[in-house]
Amino acid sequence: MHLIRSAACVFVTLFAAAPQDPVQQAAALQRAAELARPAEPHRRLQRLLGLWNVISTTQTDAAPRVDRGTVEGTSLLGGRYVMLHYHLQVEGGALEAIQLLGFHTLHQVYTASWRDDHSTWSVECSGAPDPVAADHLVLHGTLVDVRDPEGRPFRLELELGEERVDVRLFDTVAGKLALRQSQRWTRD
Numbered sequence: 001m002h003l004i005r006s007a008a009c010v011f012v013t014l015f016a017a018a019p020q021d022p023v024q025q026a027a028a029l030q031r032a033a034e035l036a037r038p039a040e041p042h043r044r045l046q047r048l049l050g051l052w053n054v055i056s057t058t059q060t061d062a063a064p065r066v067d068r069g070t071v072e073g074t075s076l077l078g079g080r081y082v083m084l085h086y087h088l089q090v091e092g093g094a095l096e097a098i099q100l101l102g103f104h105t106l107h108q109v110y111t112a113s114w115r116d117d118h119s120t121w122s123v124e125c126s127g128a129p130d131p132v133a134a135d136h137l138v139l140h141g142t143l144v145d146v147r148d149p150e151g152r153p154f155r156l157e158l159e160l161g162e163e164r165v166d167v168r169l170f171d172t173v174a175g176k177l178a179l180r181q182s183q184r185w186t187r188d
Contacts, residue, residue, distance in 0.1 A: 038079040041103035041110065041129060045082045047160050048073035048101070052185035056088060059180050065091055071185060076100075086116075110137050112156060119145070125156050135160040143171060153177065163187050 056067045069088030076083050086097040097116035104111050104126065114123040125141025137158040142151035155170040155177055167183035 035105040039103065039105060041105075042079050044134065044160060045101050045103065045110075046075060046079060047162060048082050048084060048165065049075055050187065052165065052187060054086070054088065054183055054185050056090075056181060056183045059178075067091070067095075069095075110139055112139055112141075123154075125154070 050073055052071045052073070054069050054071050056069070058065045058067065067088050067090045069086065071087075072085045074083050074085070075081075081100055081102040084099040084101065086095065086099070088095045088097075095116060095118060097114060099115075100111075100113045102111050103109070107126075109126040109128050111126045112124070115121075121144055123141060123143055125139040127137065127139035130136045130138065137156075137160065139156045141154055141156070143154040144151040152172040154172065157168040157170070159166040163186065165183075165185040167181075167185070168179060169181040169183075170177040171180040172178075173180070
């Protein structure tokens with residue numbers, strides 16, 4: 001135990017004695033402040049604010065299933081994030097969910113995190129902006145569920161419009177990504 005304490009003291013002493021370059025620290029702080037400001041991708045996500053009517057079509061083994069509900073988008077943390085609050089009537093009852101969308105300025109990717117009242121885990125995905133079609137977001141992630149607790153690849157696509165949003169969810173089926181759900185959002 002004495003040896004561990006001595007090693008820790010040596011590490012702390014060496015770290016504290018290491019020279020700190022004030023120019024590098026100032027540059028890092030300035031860069032962090034620049035990256036913390038909302039940018040054009042954040043403003044693009046702000047289009048999702050307000051109340052939307054949703055029609056969701058899910059591909060099932062039988063016939064496609066159509067569900068309806070609403071999504072309400074609110075701005076968080078000075079426009080850095082948009083929270084989407086879903087209320088859908090689905091087969092077997094209601095589904096409530098939240099999805100947090102943002103743009104990671106350091107890595108230059110859109111991010112999404114999903115949680116719902118039908119599970120206790122999150123689903124995360126991210127994707128770089130489309131250089132040709134800025135309103136077309138494509139995010140990739142790992143879908144975790146009871147069927148596949150280790151997860152499998154999935155893709156989320158959003159087409160952002162002023163009065164309409166189209167969402168497509170692709171899941172891995174037989175080793176390939178296949179369209180499993182499409183959503184059409186329209187304003188009242």
